[in-house]
Amino acid sequence: MPQLLIELFSEEIPARMQPGAARDFERLFGARLTASGLTSESIKAYVGPRRLALVVEGLPVEQAAVTEEVKGPKDGAPEQAMAGFLRKVGLSQDQLVLENGVWMARIEKPGRRTIDALPDMLREVILAFPWPKSMRSGTSNFRWVRPLKRILFLFDGQIVPFELEGLTAANLTEGHRFLGSGKALTVSDFSSYQKALAENSVILDHAERQAFILKEAKAICEDAGCELIEDQGLLEEVAGLNEFPMPILGDMDPQFLALPPEVIRTSMRTHQKYFAVRNTATGKMAPHFVIVANIRASDGGAEIKRGNAKVLSARLSDGVFFWNEDNKTGNFDLWLQRLKGTTFHVKLGTMAQRVERISALAAHIAGHIGADIETAREAARLAKADLASKMVGEFPELQGVMGGYYADALKLKPEIADAIREHYKPQGPSDSVPTGKVSAAVALADKIDTLVGFFAVGEKPTGSKDPYALRRSALGILRIIREQSMSLPLGELVNAWYSSRGELPVEVQAVETVGTEILAFFAERLKVQLRDEGRRYDVLEATFGSDDVVNTLSRIEAVEAVAATPEGEDLLTLHKRAANILAASKTELPHATPRSYDGIDPLEKTLLEALEKARPMVQSHISEENYAGALKSIAALRQKVDIFLDGVLVNADDEDVKANRLAILRGVCELSAPIADLSKIA
Amino acid sequence: MPETKEPLSFQDLILTLHHYWSEQGCVILQPYDVEVGAGTLHPATVLRALGSKPWKCAYVQPSRRPVDGRYGENPNRLQHYYQYQVILKPNPDNLQDLYLGSLMAIGLDVNLHDIRFVEDDWENPTVGAWGLGWEVWCDGMEVTQYTYFQGVGGIEVDVVSGELTYGLERLCMYLQNVDNVYDLKFNKAGVTYGEVFREQERQFSAFNFEASDVATLKRQFEDMESNVTRILNTPNSLGYPLVLPAYDHVLKASHLFNLMDARGAIAVAERQSYIGRIRDLCKACAQEWARQEEAGVAQRVRGVA
Numbered sequence: 001m002p003q004l005l006i007e008l009f010s011e012e013i014p015a016r017m018q019p020g021a022a023r024d025f026e027r028l029f030g031a032r033l034t035a036s037g038l039t040s041e042s043i044k045a046y047v048g049p050r051r052l053a054l055v056v057e058g059l060p061v062e063q064a065a066v067t068e069e070v071k072g073p074k075d076g077a078p079e080q081a082m083a084g085f086l087r088k089v090g091l092s093q094d095q096l097v098l099e100n101g102v103w104m105a106r107i108e109k110p111g112r113r114t115i116d117a118l119p120d121m122l123r124e125v126i127l128a129f130p131w132p133k134s135m136r137s138g139t140s141n142f143r144w145v146r147p148l149k150r151i152l153f154l155f156d157g158q159i160v161p162f163e164l165e166g167l168t169a170a171n172l173t174e175g176h177r178f179l180g181s182g183k184a185l186t187v188s189d190f191s192s193y194q195k196a197l198a199e200n201s202v203i204l205d206h207a208e209r210q211a212f213i214l215k216e217a218k219a220i221c222e223d224a225g226c227e228l229i230e231d232q233g234l235l236e237e238v239a240g241l242n243e244f245p246m247p248i249l250g251d252m253d254p255q256f257l258a259l260p261p262e263v264i265r266t267s268m269r270t271h272q273k274y275f276a277v278r279n280t281a282t283g284k285m286a287p288h289f290v291i292v293a294n295i296r297a298s299d300g301g302a303e304i305k306r307g308n309a310k311v312l313s314a315r316l317s318d319g320v321f322f323w324n325e326d327n328k329t330g331n332f333d334l335w336l337q338r339l340k341g342t343t344f345h346v347k348l349g350t351m352a353q354r355v356e357r358i359s360a361l362a363a364h365i366a367g368h369i370g371a372d373i374e375t376a377r378e379a380a381r382l383a384k385a386d387l388a389s390k391m392v393g394e395f396p397e398l399q400g401v402m403g404g405y406y407a408d409a410l411k412l413k414p415e416i417a418d419a420i421r422e423h424y425k426p427q428g429p430s431d432s433v434p435t436g437k438v439s440a441a442v443a444l445a446d447k448i449d450t451l452v453g454f455f456a457v458g459e460k461p462t463g464s465k466d467p468y469a470l471r472r473s474a475l476g477i478l479r480i481i482r483e484q485s486m487s488l489p490l491g492e493l494v495n496a497w498y499s500s501r502g503e504l505p506v507e508v509q510a511v512e513t514v515g516t517e518i519l520a521f522f523a524e525r526l527k528v529q530l531r532d533e534g535r536r537y538d539v540l541e542a543t544f545g546s547d548d549v550v551n552t553l554s555r556i557e558a559v560e561a562v563a564a565t566p567e568g569e570d571l572l573t574l575h576k577r578a579a580n581i582l583a584a585s586k587t588e589l590p591h592a593t594p595r596s597y598d599g600i601d602p603l604e605k606t607l608l609e610a611l612e613k614a615r616p617m618v619q620s621h622i623s624e625e626n627y628a629g630a631l632k633s634i635a636a637l638r639q640k641v642d643i644f645l646d647g648v649l650v651n652a653d654d655e656d657v658k659a660n661r662l663a664i665l666r667g668v669c670e671l672s673a674p675i676a677d678l679s680k681i682a
Numbered sequence: 683m684p685e686t687k688e689p690l691s692f693q694d695l696i697l698t699l700h701h702y703w704s705e706q707g708c709v710i711l712q713p714y715d716v717e718v719g720a721g722t723l724h725p726a727t728v729l730r731a732l733g734s735k736p737w738k739c740a741y742v743q744p745s746r747r748p749v750d751g752r753y754g755e756n757p758n759r760l761q762h763y764y765q766y767q768v769i770l771k772p773n774p775d776n777l778q779d780l781y782l783g784s785l786m787a788i789g790l791d792v793n794l795h796d797i798r799f800v801e802d803d804w805e806n807p808t809v810g811a812w813g814l815g816w817e818v819w820c821d822g823m824e825v826t827q828y829t830y831f832q833g834v835g836g837i838e839v840d841v842v843s844g845e846l847t848y849g850l851e852r853l854c855m856y857l858q859n860v861d862n863v864y865d866l867k868f869n870k871a872g873v874t875y876g877e878v879f880r881e882q883e884r885q886f887s888a889f890n891f892e893a894s895d896v897a898t899l900k901r902q903f904e905d906m907e908s909n910v911t912r913i914l915n916t917p918n919s920l921g922y923p924l925v926l927p928a929y930d931h932v933l934k935a936s937h938l939f940n941l942m943d944a945r946g947a948i949a950v951a952e953r954q955s956y957i958g959r960i961r962d963l964c965k966a967c968a969q970e971w972a973r974q975e976e977a978g979v980a981q982r983v984r985g986v987a
Contacts, residue, residue: 016801135814136830
């Protein structure tokens with residue numbers, strides 16, 4: 001079966017865009033094949049620094065004929081609309097079909113040769129290609145990620161006739177910029193394409209380059225008695241910077257090992273895209289690094305090694321300078337001063353104002369969870385100071401980490417240093433939650449200030465836009481509360497923010513409005529979290545409404561547990577029967593509490609007494625948060641409810657009697673109300 | 683060029699690049715005589731990038747970064763250094779090859795060194811300019827900024843220019859394998875970069891950080907700022923606004939801002955507002971230049987093919 005091979009050869013594609021480009025090429029081209037009725041056995045894209053390629057195997061030589069349906073005007077639509085539609089589809093009205101009151105055109109598209117259909121597909125894909133950023137070149141208006149140099153376009157061994165922006169498709173590609181032959185390479189199909197590239201020092205497949213780099217890098221480290229510190233993100237990036245990767249072990253001046261390992265790694269990674277290396281025996285950083293070069297140098301890489309070591313030394317010398325400067329005494333006070341001049345957000349004031357809010361919130365939370373209030377207040381006061389330090393200025397991703405080091409150097413309480421280090425946690429679903437109570441209090445305060453603050457000044461996420469990552473803050477808050485089992489109502493946190501907010505540049509929205517919005521925002525996140533954990537959807541629907549996450553969770557657990565037992569069945573049946581009658585009686589619900597009276601029906605009396613006996617028991621279980629116990633006590637009423645409903649006519653003629661009986665049923669239904677709305681349980 | 687040959691001196695590096703780019707049809711200009719923070723700000727780049735007329739030039743531009751002064755003590759940082767700037771409009775198809783050819787010409791063997799094009803989308807907010815391109819790495823060191831201009835002065839360009847900016851001192855340190863900029867051989871006769879420039883670095887560092895007068899700088903900044911608008915609006919015998927003199931005043935305002943910054947006289951909150959003011963001035967000049975280009979005025983003056 002025929003094969004399609006396309007290569008778009010360009011100047012260097014940014015590494016970060018390559019994996020996405022391969023996925024988009026597959027998806028977009030695949031969609032156009034499908035839309036044209038062309039089926040294939042496989043479709044796969046390849047990407048590297050200078051090329052984006054696509055191989056489709058098993059395409060037919062000819063397209064099957066397809067019928068396209070086009071929706072026209074409604075029956076009885078103005079004549080102009082019909083005339084316009086007929087012009088568009090090139091048919092007359094007697095060729096249209098009326099379907100559900102709408103005129104439809106059926107256009108038969110005869111099968112055509114696949115090779116004739118391909119050029120339009122490629123043109124559409126190229127012109128609509130979703131590069132995150134694209135550019136124009138020279139005098140052309142055509143946009144591509146970087147200048148496009150060649151198009152290789154082969155179907156079934158033949159060149160597909162195609163022109164775009166002065167480029168004519170051919171059967172030619174190029175090898176490695178420096179190691180290749182320097183001539184255009186002629187290709188007849190995918191296997192000859194791969195072979196030509198391999199002979200000209202290009203590893204086509206991104207995944208293969210990654211695997212190769214990893215294997216080689218590990219091997220050269222091992223030879224030196226060290227171990228590569230793996231880093232998947234970096235590996236993907238360097239695989240996008242090389243066509244023929246060559247890991248080389250470089251030497252670092254051991255004096256730099258005095259720097260914190262995070263600084264060394266970050267400097268290596270962000271500035272130089274080097275892998276860090278550790279000593280196999282001690283597990284500590286080793287005075288080496290791994291460069292991934294793009295050539296096999298004629299001197300075996302000696303110059304490359306020397307040059308890179310020199311650049312790294314300059315970089316790390318800057319690191320040493322920042323480290324020494326930052327460790328000077330009095331810096332925390334200086335930094336805190338400087339935060340007064342740093343804007344956090346125009347509507348939320350300076351970083352110093354933010355720190356004051358976080359500090360007050362952390363103290364408030366600490367009081368609730370039994371952490372030392374003054375330690376939490378102090379930790380929060382210092383938590384953001386490192387943002388003004390030189391090191392964090394250079395490496396923003398070391399925020400918190402550096403503050404922790406500087407606090408340690410000053411011999412501050414370990415809880416304070418830990419809280420500074422950990423208060424940004426969790427930074428994503430795979431990150432851990434702070435374990436210490438002070439850390440948890442500061443981490444929570446940090447996120448509450450972000451979330452409530454932005455809501456309060458009207459900067460809420462809309463649709464897919466969440467510029468301040470408020471969803472992540474909310475998820476972080478939920479995780480901290482859950483993993484620390486904090487009995488801390490969310491509404492109270494909102495109130496606490498309002499009372500600690502101080503002077504802000506703009507008016508804030510009413511606490512009630514914001515409180516309601518935030519609780520709904522949390523409820524949504526929590527439901528998603530719980531559903532992902534396999535919680536029953538109906539139970540979630542029945543139990544939501546409280547702003548105390550831990551309490552909601554224990555009610556969910558109780559309902560789920562009881563629902564799975566025979567008592568659960570009793571509980572739900574009795575609730576359903578009573579609720580149905582309450583719903584069916586069109587009577588306004590009586591407000592009177594049910595009572596015994598002269599001439600009361602014995603069955604009514606039995607149920608009434610049982611209800612009155614159950615109520616304090618249920619309430620006492622609830623106050624002890626023993627929700628399963630409470631539900632079981634309610635379930636025990638089933639038999640009496642059944643007998644009552646089977647033997648007594650609730651809707652008695654006497655209005656007072658009817659009201660009393662309904663009040664009893666209402667009393668039964670209300671027993672479970674503080675735990676869950678049982679009517680929502682399937 | 684085999685590397686066993688003696689590496690180029692600083693001045694030979696410049697002469698070699700001049701010769702190379704001259705062969706490619708570039709006008710070899712001399713540095714612009716107003717203080718600027720980067721070679722891009724030379725009107726031969728910022729203004730000539732606008733409009734549709736082809737333009738090829740190369741020049742060395744002294745770049746002044748007052749905050750980077752280190753009193754001649756730091757081996758890498760200078761408040762005055764040189765950029766080598768090449769601008770080719772429209773960017774030729776083989777610009778990457780031409781660029782690599784220039785590296786070969788100055789003695790970098792591309793089969794011995796690891797040359798990489800690493801994404802870096804350049805932006806200069808003070809002149810409202812942006813482009814896509816790379817930092818070019820040689821063995822992990824950034825030696826050139828390579829940019830396809832997409833916009834200048836807040837205006838999207840008609841014709842894309844390719845811009846190459848070589849950091850001359852850094853490149854030369856690499857070629858000569860020295861660790862301290864002041865040890866660079868300036869010429870073959872043994873004069874060092876330090877002999878030529880160390881005293882200048884000392885005095886200007888002291889001036890920038892200690893001796894400049896903030897009140898004067900601020901007054902001068904405001905004078906320059908108001909003058910840009912005045913010049914653009916003053917009728918004259920040519921019959922069209924004097925955009926080049928106006929732009930000189932923008933450059934002066936920009937340098938005055940950098941001097942105030944070095945004195946720590948710009949509060950964080952003020953910084954954006956100052957940058958915005960300079961950008962607005964630059965935009966006004968760029969728009970006027972583009973308008974004149976389109977209207978075909980001043981053909982006589984700018985008729986460079």
